[in-house]
Amino acid sequence: MSAPALPDLSGHFGRYGGRFVPEALVRALDELDAAYRSAKTDPQFQAQFAGLLKNYAGTPSLLYRAERLSERLGAEILLKREDLNHTGAHKVRNVLGQALLAKRMGKPRVIAETGAGQHGVASATAAALLDLECVVYMGETDTERQALNVARMRMLGATVVPVTNGSRTLKDALNEALRDWVASVDTTHYLLGTAAGPHPFPEIVRDFVGGIGVEARAQCLEQLGRLPDAVAACVGGGSNAIGIFHAFVPDESVQLYGFEAGGDGVATGRHAASITGGSSGVLHGARTYVLQDEDGQTVESHSISAGLDYPGVGPEHAWLHDTGRAEYEPVTDDEAMAAFHLLCRTEGIIPAIESAHALAGAARIAPLLKAELGRTPTIVVNLSGRGDKDVHTAGAYFGILDQVEALVPGENA
Amino acid sequence: MSIAEVFHKARTEDRALLVGCMPAGFPTVDDSIASMIAMHEAGCDVIEVELPYSDPVMDGPVIQKASDIALSRGVRSRDTLRIIEAVAGAGATVVLMTYWNPIEKYGVNAFARDLAAAGATGMITPDLIPDEAAEWIAAADEHRLDRTFLVSPSSTDERIAMTVAQCRGFVYATALMGVTGARTSVSSQAPELVDRVRHANPDMPVGVGLGVGTGAQAAEVAGFADGVIVGSALIRCVLEAPDRATGLSRLRTLSAELAEGVRNPAK
Secondary structure, three states: OOOOOOOOOOOEEOOEEOOOOOHHHHHHHHHHHHHHHHHHOOHHHHHHHHHHHHHHHOOOOOEEEOHHHHHHHOOEEEEEEHHHOHHHEOHHHHHHHHHHHHHHOOOOEEEEEEOOOHHHHHHHHHHHHHOOEEEEEEEHHHHHHOHHHHHHHHHOOOEEEEEOOOOOOHHHHHHHHHHHHHHHOOOEEEOOOOOOOOOOHHHHHHHHHOHHHHHHHHHHHHHHOOOOOEEEEEEOOOHHHHHHHHHHOOOOOOEEEEEEEEEOOHHHOOOOOHHHHOEEEEEOOEEEEEOEOOOOOEOOOOOOOHHHOOOEOOHHHHHHHHHOOEEEEEEEHHHHHHHHHHHHHHHOOOEOHHHHHHHHHHHHHHHHHHHHHOOOOEEEEEEOEEOHHHHHHHHHHHOOHHHHHHHOOOOOO | OOHHHHHHHHHHOOOOEEEEEEEOOOOOHHHHHHHHHHHHHOOOOEEEEEOOOOOOOOOOHHHHHHHHHHHHOOOOHHHHHHHHHHHHHOOOEEEEEOOHHHHHHHOHHHHHHHHHHHOOOEEEOOOOOHHHOHHHHHHHHHOOOEEEOEEOOOOOHHHHHHHHHHOOOOEEEEOOOOOOOOOOOOOOHHHHHHHHHHHHOOOOOEEEEOOOOOHHHHHHHHOOOOEEEEOHHHHHHHHOOOOHHHHHHHHHHHHHHHHHHHHOOOO
């Protein structure tokens, strides 16, 4: 494909992206952009990053042919095992890259926002490894729901600040991190957790997690001798999805599917499907699809998966959607949990509930692709994270916590 | 009066101009109108109406809380326009301060048209930089509205020159690196920033906001800036008052104190 590289120099993907930020942050964003451009072409930085990814994070992650699941779904399913990375998700790639960048810029402090706590834990991990001060903003509602992750972050030496304004969830944590950054840009790097926010974050995060797709593409060629028919990923902010999509974008024979959190169903209004259930707007520094009311006020999102529970999406996904290069569909809580259960029982893998959305989507498109292609389709599913963190939620959903409680009194107290 | 005329008048009186900020619909639509008119009568030269927004990243706790209260009571963008109409109708010079998404959702040109019709002189856009503002710049020209963008201590000289060139009416200089909210002292970065703006364009009036809450601080800022912008300290008068009458009375007292301050600029 001869399409120009995106984003353009001002950070736009078509009409999406850009910088909708207070002027106070522009210099920091410009400095970050310049530091990233120089790091991108610096062999020493790239070697350092590659070394950490390989020796610390444990990548390349496996591309695993899930035989029993494939049989059940009527498609050849290849799982990109990002759940096996250190800290249990694709996010370690982004935090290592950005923490190295913070070091390079001479900034001794990083701040991060987190919803369920996964990005917070990953940030605290990278900060501990690279000896950076780390402050994590987390909605008060989430600190209560995810007390174990709060403990993890503190063990790793991070300061966790519960955010008590607005809806007290991820979007408010992000607001608070931006407010901190406005006041601390000289010493602080904002370690943004997804491929969203003002330019250059969507590009930087995409590039740092882009190894997922580069690896998966090479693994397909090596293991199958050909490219897959489709790639499926869950989409909240969209970092794991853009990470696996990006290398496949020029391969026109490969269909790209992003599965958003449909919550109780898009029609109910209780969902986190920004593309399929939202509209174009500006949130957290970029123009993209957002969940908003008639007045442009952000609407609270809902999903059983805390990691997808965000009322916006990265701008590159908005662009991939509008251009038709990728398709986005909602997956409800119930569909995701059915897929969660299926993977547990067929493959002995407990996925993150986020990743279960991608599995449910793959199950949905498998028969359609089969009909379209006239043969068994091959689908790469990004298994973006492991489900240990979701055991409580899933246990409650399937009604099995009571049984555990009966066997081991006090275990879940 | 246009903003330019108000600044000119203040200059001829050898004083700075006082801009008082209040969120629309806080705590109710009628209360916010009463608050703004009280501020106007007690000496605020310009009323800055803030359109409440769900994700106000430039605002500290006081304005966040006031905006949350207004939104939780269901204030709509069209209520903000109605409030502006009432306050401008009472003789005040009114500017709107708003985050960008509500304007984009309303439709930029339609909003500019309705804002001008409501009697506002222009708009302050804390999260819209000129780089992304082509549509607003065109709409402001068409509907003869002033455009106030922000400059910050971290802005480069090039960005200050570019931003000031896109402003009309006045430029908003954020006195410090941080969010809105009263501070115990005026930022030492503010005078230098104002100097840098004047270097870019000596004729562009400069309003300084962030961290000003007392008459003495207003006098200090009036010593080097054309306008003194106060928000959180005024809003707190209402937020912390036990009842409506006390809130209005505190608002009048503080507005008068600030108005006195801008008339006695520190030399």
